[in-house]
Amino acid sequence: MNKxxxxxxxxxxxxxxxxFGAFWMILPFFWLFSASLMTPQELLSDTPRWLPERxxxxxxxxxxxxxxxxxxxxxxxxxxxSVTVLVILTSSMxxxxxxxxxxxxxxxxxxxxxxxxxxxxxxxxxxxxxxMKLFGWLNSYLSLIVPFAVSGYGIFLLRxxxxxxxxxxxxxxxxxxxxxxxxxxxxxxxxxxxxxATLAILTFIGQWNSFLxxxxxxxxxxxxxxxxxxxxxxxxAFSTTETQHLILTALVYQVVPMVILFLYLQRYYVKGFxxxxxxxx
Amino acid sequence: xxxxxxSSKRKSLERNTGAGYLFLxxxxxxxxxxxxxxxxxxxxxxxxxxxxLVPLSxxxxxxFSEYSYLLKDEMxxxxxxxxxxxxxxxxxxxxxxxxxxxxxxxxxxxxxxWRFIYFAPVVxxxxxxxxxxxxxxxxxxxxxxxxxxxxxxxPVYWLTDPNVALFSIIAxxxxxxxxxxxxxxxxxxxxxxxxxxxxxxxxxxxxFRQFFYITVPLLSPTLLFLTATGFIGAWQVFDLPFTMGxxxxxxxxxxxxxxxxxxxxxxxxxxxxxxxxxLLFCIIFVFxxxxxxxxxxxxxKGYE
Numbered sequence: 367m368n369k370x371x372x373x374x375x376x377x378x379x380x381x382x383x384x385x386f387g388a389f390w391m392i393l394p395f396f397w398l399f400s401a402s403l404m405t406p407q408e409l410l411s412d413t414p415r416w417l418p419e420r421x422x423x424x425x426x427x428x429x430x431x432x433x434x435x436x437x438x439x440x441x442x443x444x445x446x447x448s449v450t451v452l453v454i455l456t457s458s459m460x461x462x463x464x465x466x467x468x469x470x471x472x473x474x475x476x477x478x479x480x481x482x483x484x485x486x487x488x489x490x491x492x493x494x495x496x497x498m499k500l501f502g503w504l505n506s507y508l509s510l511i512v513p514f515a516v517s518g519y520g521i522f523l524l525r526x527x528x529x530x531x532x533x534x535x536x537x538x539x540x541x542x543x544x545x546x547x548x549x550x551x552x553x554x555x556x557x558x559x560x561x562x563a564t565l566a567i568l569t570f571i572g573q574w575n576s577f578l579x580x581x582x583x584x585x586x587x588x589x590x591x592x593x594x595x596x597x598x599x600x601x602x603a604f605s606t607t608e609t610q611h612l613i614l615t616a617l618v619y620q621v622v623p624m625v626i627l628f629l630y631l632q633r634y635y636v637k638g639f640x641x642x643x644x645x646x647x
Numbered sequence: 648x649x650x651x652x653x654s655s656k657r658k659s660l661e662r663n664t665g666a667g668y669l670f671l672x673x674x675x676x677x678x679x680x681x682x683x684x685x686x687x688x689x690x691x692x693x694x695x696x697x698x699x700l701v702p703l704s705x706x707x708x709x710x711f712s713e714y715s716y717l718l719k720d721e722m723x724x725x726x727x728x729x730x731x732x733x734x735x736x737x738x739x740x741x742x743x744x745x746x747x748x749x750x751x752x753x754x755x756x757x758x759x760x761w762r763f764i765y766f767a768p769v770v771x772x773x774x775x776x777x778x779x780x781x782x783x784x785x786x787x788x789x790x791x792x793x794x795x796x797x798x799x800x801x802p803v804y805w806l807t808d809p810n811v812a813l814f815s816i817i818a819x820x821x822x823x824x825x826x827x828x829x830x831x832x833x834x835x836x837x838x839x840x841x842x843x844x845x846x847x848x849x850x851x852x853x854x855f856r857q858f859f860y861i862t863v864p865l866l867s868p869t870l871l872f873l874t875a876t877g878f879i880g881a882w883q884v885f886d887l888p889f890t891m892g893x894x895x896x897x898x899x900x901x902x903x904x905x906x907x908x909x910x911x912x913x914x915x916x917x918x919x920x921x922x923x924x925x926l927l928f929c930i931i932f933v934f935x936x937x938x939x940x941x942x943x944x945x946x947x948k949g950y951e
């Protein structure tokens with residue numbers, strides 16, 4: 367009897383903690399949406415409001431009129447998609463080589479790839495910026511895409527996956543006379559699809575939210591401004607009290623598509639992490 | 648015989664050397680251009696006084712004076728302390744809270760819904776998170792102070808009090824990071840065989856003992872991964888302090904990456920900025936080895 371009481375108490379405690387935490391997770395999003403529909407007076411009033419008196423749906427149109435949100439969207443989509451495609455391609459090729467091909471220097475090269483992950487990004491800011499200037503890429507998408515075309519993390523992740531494919535499968539294909547490129551494209555790629563999906567999502571989200579590098583590169587190339595940089599500049603565009611509230615409305619434009627996309631893709635996320643065997647590293 | 652064995656082994660070792668390098672070619676080309684070259688370039692820059700406007704060859708050589716300047720500069724040391732506090736608190740709090748929540752949510756009703764809610768900040772840009780929390784933290788009309796007022800407490804100057812601002816930003820970082828760590832911990836939890844828990848139950852172990860004697864030890868490789876990668880990321884934090892701390896007084900929340908960014912791209916002191924970046928790399932390197940060593944002493948192997 368006593369044991370049962372403890373158990374019920376623990377269950378109540380458990381759900382109280384979960385729900386309390388969830389409340390704090392939702393609160394900022396809820397407030398963002400609510401504030402995006404407020405008038406400037408409501409947003410700045412001394413007694414903060416949880417809900418607008420009358421939702422100002424016009425705020426959303428106002429933002430579209432004043433900020434080239436769709437240009438930002440377009441730039442972000444172009445950059446994030448290109449980087450994702452390149453990362454998938456380079457990581458799967460290198461992952462295949464490290465996992466299944468035997469060549470001299472394999473181990474050292476793989477350790478090298480792992481160690482690159484430890485270097486802070488801002489060692490690269492100045493030299494890569496200089497390179498971009500040298501190549502004449504500062505005014506083009508290339509400067510936002512090419513420096514991210516290879517990911518050490520991606521190579522590591524896909525190598526772990528390709529290792530799980532049995533060697534016999536590849537050897538029998540080799541006996542049939544298949545060249546390594548055929549093995550890569552007809553055996554490896556189809557078998558690691560779940561991992562590719564996980565890596566694609568991770569890369570896409572990382573690029574979509576990437577801030578520091580686009581901030582530096584686009585400082586002289588307005589037409590390349592991506593969403594995070596655009597949003598960070600809103601405080602300049604909307605500095606007066608009559609427009610300040612539109613910053614929050616613009617944020618909704620940025621936040622919502624990603625959250626919806628993630629709703630659709632959530633299972634790949636979790637599956638990829640379970641499959642990649644983080645706990646057996 | 649030995650020779651023959653050796654040669655046949657060599658032959659199989661080199662069997663697809665050509666293909667191996669061919670498949671690695673894009674990555675190797677990339678790394679030489681965007682990794683090796685920049686690291687060397689950066690190091691050379693760190694020994695020069697250069698503003699990027701003249702060719703590097705015409706920059707004056709200053710040896711290691713920028714390094715010794717930084718190590719004596721009160722501002723840089725303050726920035727370093729801020730980053731250290733940020734890294735220690737953010738990583739430890741995020742992992743602890745994520746671990747507790749992941750265990751509580753695992754097997755709970757509506758677990759998919761809870762995971763989704765906790766994960767939402769991970770897909771939200773840090774810049775957006777910083778802006779939203781900047782509003783919630785407003786001193787007079789922010790939501791947080793209005794909640795405090797509800798309980799009869801005095802308002803807190805979350806982002807303008809130099810003793811509080813850094814901790815407010817850390818709180819936001821933890822809020823934003825819980826979901827990602829939770830996801831990885833959940834994946835680790837699914838790999839723990841249920842038998843262990845069944846056996847523990849038969850022996851009469853309650854949920855707390857199960858947590859400390861089964862879950863935590865078996866999750867330790869996952870926790871090592873999160874700690875190591877968490878620190879590597881936290882040392883480089885930029886977005887949140889940069890978006891939230893612009894009104895904080897006396898650079899009380901400036902981090903190393905922010906300092907490097909400002910030194911390089913606003914003050915145009917490329918040498919000093921590169922020296923700062925290299926100092927940070929040394930710190931990250933030593934720190935990562937330290938973490939691997941601590942975990943190793945506890946019997947947990949590194950991830951390689």
